[in-house]
Amino acid sequence: MKGEEIRVAFLRYFEQRGHKVVRSSPLVPYDDPTLLFTNAGMVQFKKVFLQEETRAYNKATTVQKCLRAGGKHNDLENVGRTARHHTFFEMLGNFSFGDYFKEGAIEMGWEFLVEHLHLPPERLWVSIFEEDEEAFNIWREQIGLPAQRIVRMGEKDNFWAMGDTGPCGPCSEIIIDQGEEMGCGSPECGVGCDCDRFLELWNLVFMQYNRDNNGNLTPLPKPCIDTGMGLERITAVVQGVKSNYDTDLFHGIIERIEEISAVRYKADEGRDVSIRVIADHARAVTFLMAEGILPSNEGRGYVLRRIIRRALRHGKLLGIEGPFLVHVAEKVVEVMEGAYPEVREGKGYLTQILQREEERFSETLDYGLKVLWEEVERLKEKGGKVLPGEVVFRLYDTFGFPADLTEDIVREEGMTIDLEGFEHSMEVQRKRAREAWREEEGERLPTVYREMISEGIATQFVGYETLKIESKIIKIIKEDHVVSLAREGEEVGIITSHTPFYGEAGGQVGDRGIITAEGLLLEVKDTVRPFPELIVHKGVVKEGEVRVGDKVFLQVDEENRWATARNHTATHLLQAALRRVLGRHVNQAGSLVSSERLRFDFTHYAGLDQGNLEEIEALVNRWIWEDTPVLVEVMATEEAIKRGATALFGEKYGEEARVVSIGDYSQELCGGTHVRRTGEIGIFKLVSESGIAASVRRIEALTGQGALNYLRNKERELMEAAQLLKARPEELPSKIKKLLEEQKALERQLEVLHRRVIAVQTKGGPEVREVKGIKVASYRAEEVDPKGLREMGDGIKDRIGSGIVLLGGEKGGSATLVLMVTKDLADRFRADELIKEVAEIVGGKGGGSPTLAQAGGPRVEKLKDALEAIYSIVEKRI
Structure with a gap:
């Protein structure tokens, strides 16, 4: 049997016995942050075994992609040196979630190997946990395996546990004796020996206990079965070869x-x-x-x-x-x-x-x-x-x-x-990098803010809960200096003890708004965070004056905040849509979120086609129109990442983080502001997609009023185009197609006329002079482009047989020159050298090959002089 046939036969066998065939889960576990890669078939059913999740079926079968090349399970160093170690392999498995137990697992395992893969039963052995009498009796009495081929082993080899606590139980491995020639020759060689004679084929795990923190075992109400057999290994046995690599x-x-x-x-x-x-x-x-x-x-x-x-x-x-x-x-x-x-x-x-x-x-x-x-x-x-x-x-x-x-x-x-x-x-390098970063950041930070860090000055942000509060001014900054007073017309930075203004961070721009008090109006044009704990309101005093210690009212521009929030939540939806449409490799590489638009940079190896873009846009809008709640929760950062929340690579998070969740498709660590429900975004319009670096793409988009304005402008442009073409908007594609066809027909007619002009000028042709035995032709052509000049030159060369041809013309207000030399003269008169001297006269430069060169220059009035000069230039070189 081929490996592919074994894969199919395994799934078919268990499907016929009531198992649900479940597709392999990805190598990157969906929701298990404890694992670097999927390393066993049971990984995708882990929550079912832990009774944290239920499925519509109670028994399943899979062929699971597995990788063991990092972390606890790492076979990397043995790969290639043994017959059976792999980084990537496929694991055949069958699972029961409270349906059949030991008897069913053992009977089906034996039947599949003996009756479907035709392994010789007399060469099959099994190992069991030393205290598992139930498994021994099933193998001995129901399968009929001789007692001497049922080997009892200890907890280290034959008792499986998911972790220090949780589901666990004994296991039984089906083993094949590959013969003495595969053994180590030791008289003690047997099941459990490190040589290849007794080869483990299939591990049947009987999950029947729950282990608590004290190590006590309690029977599970619904015992489960988890089995695993490597496809590469069983294929080698079936095909009778000594190594998996020989299959x-x-x-x-x-x-x-x-x-x-x-x-x-x-x-x-x-x-x-x-x-x-x-x-x-x-x-x-x-x-x-x-x-x-x-x-x-x-x-x-x-x-x-x-x-x-x-x-x-x-x-x-x-x-x-x-x-x-x-x-x-x-x-x-x-x-x-x-x-x-x-x-x-x-x-x-x-x-x-x-x-x-x-x-x-x-x-x-x-x-x-x-x-x-x-x-x-x-x-x-x-x-x-x-x-x-x-x-x-x-x-x-x-x-x-x-x-x-x-x-x-x-x-x-x-x-x-x-x-x-x-x-x-x-670690020394990491420490050096951290210190360099701090030093660099510190140098970038103006002295006034560095002093505030040492003073412990900080602002408490309350803008998630409210957009207007009363607060106290604790610092005023003017031209990078702390001042106590600011007057009308002055640009300043205001620091208060509390603020509802969001300071620029995480790609989201800062809030705008006003700060007021009796006789005071200060317009806040931007809000920034010089360092994470400090928020500075940058603006202009429009009326009155402001002093340190004053009590003021801070009010965020509500319309601007909600427009920004729409774009920020839409950015989360966009990332989720990109990962769903393009793949899980998509990661954020940068972003900008303002009230006017959003920009999202992401990792992807190629440009997106129109189909991709339309699918992404449609998916984001579908999620918007489903009006899903946007949930915000503060939790330990480590716990959030364990739950599968997306964290921006390179971003620094504290011990606690804010997690923004939308449905079951988006969960991100994010400190930005968001809408309450996706429906508040209104509409999402993707306006551009481009590449900005190797494997980094950029999408720009609009939402809400911005998207509506964009669509109105497009509609206006469409109507203007329709009026110009005297057609209804829906007729534009066919109208434009017709105009393009007419244009092509006219271009063909023009090309015919153009060739006639060239032919006439070539025939009438330039005067050919002989300069010391060398034929030289120089001519100014009218209404002929550079391509036409080359065609004329070819015709003149054919007419004179051997010689030098210089043609000139005017194109777009500049002089154009084409110089040709026949092959027999190219070693003495190189076209690329001659053209440089001619080009200087029209104030330009030229280049080309020994037989064909071209030049251009701005001085059209000197074109006649340039064409005449070729004769003396050639004469000097003879």
Whole structure:
């Protein structure tokens, strides 16, 4: 059976037995911040097992995409060196949520392996938890397995727990004896041995207890089943091969690597390791990038970058020069797209970003390796075995070598790395960066504000609750100095103890409004935050005067605030729509939210087509018209992120954060102001989309009154165009199409006439003079563009056979010159050199090839002189 057939057969078998076939969840867990990647089939059902969620079905089956390359579950260093370790793999699983239990799980597991995959029952063993008599009796009495092939093992091997507390229970593994030739030869070799003879195939977990904080086990009211079997491993067993990499799941990928490297697989074990590493890593990279993960220096993006760079290093060991992983990844898409269409959908993103990442690292890989080998040789001379942490850090910092890549390389030399020293160097760099940032920020901050920080001056913001309050003036700033009094006409910064004015932050502009008291009117034009705890009202004293200590009324411009709030909430909806339409790789890269408009920058590898834009706009408007409540909650930042709230990368958050939630599609950490319900936004109109940097796009949009004004202006422009074309608006497309067709017809007629003009002038032609045996023709053509001049020149060249042709004309108020030299003369009279002398006369410059050159200049009145000068220029060169 092929691997693909096993995948299909597994799902069909359990579907026929009442299981719901559930699609694989993404490699990035939706709502489990404890995991970097999905590493088992049960991850998407975790909340069901914890009884925090219910499903419409009580038993399910999946083929789950899994990745183990970071965090607790990390197989990276073993990949390629063993027959079975992978970063990316597929896990077959069946699950019961209070339906069948041990008996059903054991019976179906056995039946599928023996009757559907035709594994020999006499070679199958099982392990059970040493205290699980129920499982022993099922295997012995109902399956008929001999007692000597049922092996009891301890809690470490055969008792599974989701965590220190929560659901847990014994497990039973189905194992196949692959024969003595696969063993270690030890007389004690048996189930549990580290060799490949007794191979674990399928783990059946019987979740029947709940463990409390004291370690006490209480029976669950509805015991559950969670099973997992690696597709690559079972495929190797069914196909009778010794390694997962020898299965048909890898054949095409390894063949592609052989083609690129010109290295045959299984000809040399050292090179085989590299081929296996590349094959495995290409699968991991393809699936990670299909989900929109970008290579970066943080989190999941850094795991991806490490995998890519590890593969590139092994490519170097095979003698491959330049980018190649992208071509292996394309083969992975071809092999896997039938089962996982998302890899095909993400192919464009994959090829562009991966190629760029390869090129970037390839530039430094050779230099980095050279430095590393020099350090290794130096260490050998001293008899050392541990590469210093500062060297590992230098390779990382200067050449982009992840620490585990360096560790891989030196391990081949029998060495290790000083990981603790590396981490210390990393922390020193982080500390230096933090201090530099603080220093830089401090230098940017005017002295007047730095002094306020030391004084502990702060403003309490109350603008979420109200737009008008009474407060006390505690500081007045004029021209970066603290003053006690400000008079009419003066521009000042006002600091109060409390304020309803929102200070610019998080992409949202500051509020506008007024500050009043008896005899005082101060217009606030902007509100800023020089540092997070301080809010400054910048404005002009319109009437009266203001003093420190005065009690004043602060009133935010309500219309302006709500217009800004509409745009800010719409920005959250836009980000949610982008992630839904384009993929989960979309992340905020910047934003601007004002009362007039919104601007949102985001990560994406390509421009958006009209279909994308219309879908995004329609989705945002649908959410607006659903009039969903906008909920705001203050909670611990860590808890908010655990719940799945989106945090802006690089943004600094305190211990507590404000979480803005809209329906089940948007949850963000945000300190900005928002509408109460999405319906208050009114309408959303996307007005532009563009690229602003590599893999960063920008959308600009309008909401509410701004969107309505925009649409009215467009309608007005449409009506004006209709009047000009004497048509109704709905007739404009057909009218314009007709005009364009007429224009093309006229252009064709004009081209015919143009050629006739050229033909007449060519035939009448310029006077050909002989300059010391060289034919030279110079002529001013009328109503002929540069292209026409070249056509005329070709005709004159054909007529004279051998010689030099200079033609001039006027185009848009400037002189145009074309100079041609026949091939037989080009070595003596280069057109690109002659044109430079001629061009100087009309005040311009020129260039071209030895046989054809062109020039232009502003001095049309000198065109006649330039055309006449060619004769003397040629004569000087003979």
